[in-house]
Amino acid sequence: MPRLVDHEQRRAELGEAAVRLILRDGLDGVTVRGVAAEAGWSTGSLRHYFGDQRELQTYVVQVATxxxxxxxxxxxxxPRAQGSVVERIxxxxxELLPLDAERREEYALWSAIVEWERRHPPEGGSVTWNDQRALHRQCVAVLRGHESVREPDRATLPHPDAQxxxxxxxxxxxxxxxxxQIVNxxxxxxxxxxxxxxxALLRAVSHA
Known part of the structure; x- marks a missing residue:
């Protein structure tokens, strides 16, 4: 009886292999041949899941995101209940700054996503950029005395306070x-x- 293949699991394995390549070689290292070798597959097996390199890289960028x-x-x-508002913010x-090994890895993934979006601008705009802007918007709103927004969809919308x-x-x-600058x-x-x-900047935000 032929062995059943869990295709989603195999795609996940390929995604993990591609992320390792990004961290080691950047986005340009994510090729059909390179991912196949990293995952221990044949190139032919990988082409069963991805028709070409662009399709592979599109999937990998989603995995990285x-x-x-x-x-x-x-x-x-x-939750952060200790310290001043500035310190908590x-x-x-x-968490977005590459201050240790884990966050430097995350910065490398973010850089690869940015590079992909530069080459292939997304129609709806950058999801990662919008996520980051929503976080900064929330932080600034709290610093300036506004209530935080609970609904994720609302956090991506412009705040009514222009400041x-x-x-x-x-x-x-x-x-x-x-x-x-931390990385370079x-x-x-x-x-x-x-x-x-x-x-220093956050104190300026809270007092502006």
């Missing part, structure tokens, strides 16, 4: 730039320096 959400969201949503925003939208954009831009110039921007700069 899901991986980021699965890893980051529980940390971001963890800083601890949330720091919240302005500061959310500034915080988003600041965090992206700070993350890049670690000798200049240490984790302590990043923490200090982030808290």
């Amino acid at each position: 899901d991986t980021l959400r699965r890893r980051v969201l529980p940390r971001v949503q963890r 800083a601890m949330i925003v720091e 919240v939208e302005l500061w959310a954009a500034l915080l988003h831009t600041f965090v992206d730039g700070l993350a890049g 110039t670690p000798g200049e921007v240490s984790a302590d320096t990043a923490a200090r700069l982030l808290r």
